[in-house]
Amino acid sequence: MRAITISEPGGPETLTWAEVPDPVAGPGEVLVEVAAAGVNRADVLQRQGNYSPPPGASPYPGLECGGRIAALGEGVTGWAVGDEVCALLSGGGYAERVAVPAGQLLPIPAGCDTVTAAALPEVVCTVWSTVFMGAGLRAGETLLVHGGASGIGTVAIQLAKAFGARVAVTAGSAEKLERCAELGADVLINYRERDFAEELADGADVVLDIMGAKYLARNIRALATDGRLVIIGFQGGVKAELDLRSLLVKRATITSASLRARPPEGKAEIVAAVREHVWPLLADSRLSPVIDRTLPLADAAEAHRALESSAHTGKILLTR
Structure with missing residues (x-):
């Protein structure tokens, strides 16, 4: 098959459309x-050499895909060759075919x-x-999303609104x-013009942050x-100083999360929860993917x- 390979860590020019061995469903x-x-x-x-794939x-590159099942590995039940699916991946999405644990599959949602x-x-x-399993966002609470127009942000807005937050x-532009x-956001802050901390002092129950140290x-x-x-x-860096008294005064909690490195059983638990709680929102149009553009995989x-x-x-997609 053909896939996007990384010839060496560096800029976009290191991404190469090349012949590689076919994956096999284990x-x-x-x-x-x-x-x-x-x-x-x-x-x-990953392309820059700063985020290696987990062992095995x-x-x-490529952490998600949509497509059709071409083969089943030993012991797989509940799916059939020809089923249309989308999948959470540990890597390999920028390719013509990819092997994925069955627990990380989702059916193509309505619409x-x-x-x-x-x-x-x-x-x-x-x-x-x-936001939901970890931070426990509840109806009536306030969620602050940095990068509201990103792929993560556009989904976070819709999900939070659907559950009453x-x-x-x-964001950086009008x-x-x-x-x-x-998409439903209630408070709009241009970070180039206003300080979100002043706008929302003591106001956010959950903050979803992509910036890190800054x-x-x-x-x-x-x-x-x-x-x-x-x-x-960590788009804003990885090292910062913090006065711990600010945490104690607010009884605040700081957590971090990386989905890619979770074991398959952990990912399967999340995928099952998404299928139960989120997939119905797609059927009644309370959640819709926001797609900025599509480009060929070779590009x-x-x-x-x-x-x-x-x-x-929203999202940028690579297509066959």
Whole structure:
């Protein structure tokens, strides 16, 4: 088959469309014929040499895909060859085929095809496992989402609103904030013009943060009493100082999460919860994937440049 390989750590130009060995579905796995793959910040980090695949995972980038089952490994039940699915992956989505544990499969949801469904598994599983399973966001609480117009952000807004929360977002342009408002965001903050910590002082019950060090102290300032800060990215650096008294005063909690490194059984638990609680929202249009653009798989370098420019809203997809 053909896949996107990384010739060496570096810029987008290191992504190469090449012939590679065909994957094989092992016990408990299925082989998926890929129709489309989602592009995520983690893929950029892997390309740069800063985020290696976990042991045993495909070396090719791509943490989610949509497609059709081509083969079943030993012991797989509940799925059949020809089923249309999307999947949460540990790697290998930027390819014509990928092997994936059966517990990480989801049926194509209502209103989607195998291409649009590729925009869902990584971002939905990330938001559900962190904001709801981990931080326990409840109806009536306020969620602050940094990067509200990103793939993660557009899903987080819709899910939080569907479960009765108030949503505040940060973004860097009026156009992006307008799109966040269309998705249901209640408080719109242009981080280039206003300080979110001042706007939301003592107001956010949960903060979903992609920035890391740069925002740490201000995130704590923005938290309500008993607030929960969830860090899922480090676009603003990895080292910061924090006055621990600010945590004690608010009884605040800081957690972090990485979906990729979880064991298969942990991912299967999250996928099952998403199927139960989130998939019905797609059927009644309370959640819809936001897709900025699609590009051919062979043009993965262009997709990475678009992602790194931060000019997109929602997801960028690579298609066969």
